[in-house]
Amino acid sequence: MEIIQNGIKLHSTLPNFFDEIQINSGTVHHSQQTKSKVNYLDWSFVPQYEDDAYMVKRDWRNLTPNEINALKAKTDRNYYNTIYVGDISEELKDIFEALRFKECLRPEDVHECMKRDHDMTLKLSNTMQNYLTDFANNQPFHFHFIGANLPNIDMVAADNTMLPADHQEEDKKCMGIHNDGAEPTSVHESYKSGNRFTINLGTETRYFLYVNLSLTQAFNMLKKKLGISVEQIDLYNISKLFFKYFPDYPVIKIPQKPYQYYIAPTDHCFHDGSTEGMSTLDMIMIYFGKFQY
Ligand SMILES: [Fe+2]
Secondary structure, eight states: OOOOOSOSEEEEOSTTGGGGOEEOSOEEEGGGSOOOOEEETTEEEOOEEOTTOEEEOSOOEEOOHHHHHHHBOOSOOOTTTEEEEEEOOHHHHHHHHHHTGGGOOSTTHHHHHHHTOHHHHHHHHHHHHHHHHTTSTTOOOEEEEEEEEOSSOSSOOBOOTTSOTTOOGGGOEEOOSBOOOSSOOOGGGGGGGOEEEEEEOSSSOEEEEEOSSOHHHHHHHHHHHHOOOGGGOOTTTHHHHHHHHOTTSOOEEEEEOTTEEEEEOTTSSOEEEEOTTOOSOEEEEEEEEOOOO
16 A cells, blocks of 8 residues: 555544554455445445446554654644544534434435424524534535435445436435545635535544545646646546546545535546445435635
């Protein structure tokens, strides 16, 4: 495996945070690895992957002291060079409990929880607005998404925009480790897109997987390796090119326990979510902004 470079760092005030972070030896084309299978309620299927999807290898281990040092954020933290992990406030936890998200069994139940208690949903919205102001760095932020993934999927992200509205969970095609395109921009401007604040509303630990390189660093590594011109690398092909030519670059695995958040610049680094090993519904709520602390 390659040694991790200085890139996108990690910051948390949670006790023993780095003890639970893991690292592997890189990525592999999805056809080369056995996928986890969904066996939940009446679902029983192996998720499909896009033709050129790359998955994370399964040889996870704890970080070495040198790796912790390379990943630990210093004082120059901002919204695009650091990933933050922490616990949400007790006030927010109480509201999520009152909305009874933990009773959701199916992805569509999540919206029902909010519809059946309009006042509590409004309280959630207002409390979130106040809570996130402390992270927002005086920049605008907004609600993006609340939804769910089935348990025991290796890499959950799927582009559903090409599927009919009534598509089934089995129809989704996982895209593998990727960079988001929340804002149409360029590789070198992708840091400007901001970051996401994602809360785990479920009852089990889920995982955030990421490569600790900015898209700019990935671009420069490709350029050096291949000598290809700037025009041939864009936001759409950079992930496939990177994992094709740097399969040994490690991926970092961050556990996200119930009612913990992570903040990450997902337009600006390769990442995915994972529900591997879970047996209950994975539920998340996402805001977009330029969060930091
Ligand atoms: Fe993503």
